Amino acid sequence: MKVALMAKNKISFVDGSILPPLPSDPLYGAWQRCNTMVLAWIHRPVSESILQSVLWIDKAFEVWKNLKFGTRFRMFSKPILKQNSEFLFSSKRV
Numbered sequence: 001m002k003v004a005l006m007a008k009n010k011i012s013f014v015d016g017s018i019l020p021p022l023p024s025d026p027l028y029g030a031w032q033r034c035n036t037m038v039l040a041w042i043h044r045p046v047s048e049s050i051l052q053s054v055l056w057i058d059k060a061f062e063v064w065k066n067l068k069f070g071t072r073f074r075m076f077s078k079p080i081l082k083q084n085s086e087f088l089f090s091s092k093r094v
Contacts, residue, residue, distance in 0.1 A: 005038070013038040014064035035060050042067070 005011040012018035013035055020035070021028045038060040043051055046067070057063045 001041075005041075010034060010038050010041075013060040014042070016061045016065075020059065039063060 002011065002014075005014060018031070020031055035058075039058075042060060042063050043055070046054070050067075054063045054066050057066060
């Protein structure tokens with residue numbers, strides 16, 4: 001999934017290198033749309049039970065960190081990663 005995010009130029013939303021601008025910033029709307037899109041990509045392969053524990057988190061970086069480093073579960077299995085990467089590569093460019 002990381003490679004797919006890099007290909008879509010969205011990796012900075014999960015590695016923490018792009019922080020949300022202030023709501024008054026003219027770029028806030030664009031940041032919010034991209035963050036929401038990345039959240040949807042991350043949520044897609046996650047099981048329902050795990051999704052319930054991260055659905056309330058509104059920043060892609062926080063969800064990624066929680067899934068990757070959380071002690072309660074592992075992030076994704078290889079088949080799910082492959083499936084989600086195929087979905088990302090087939091999605092329209094934003």
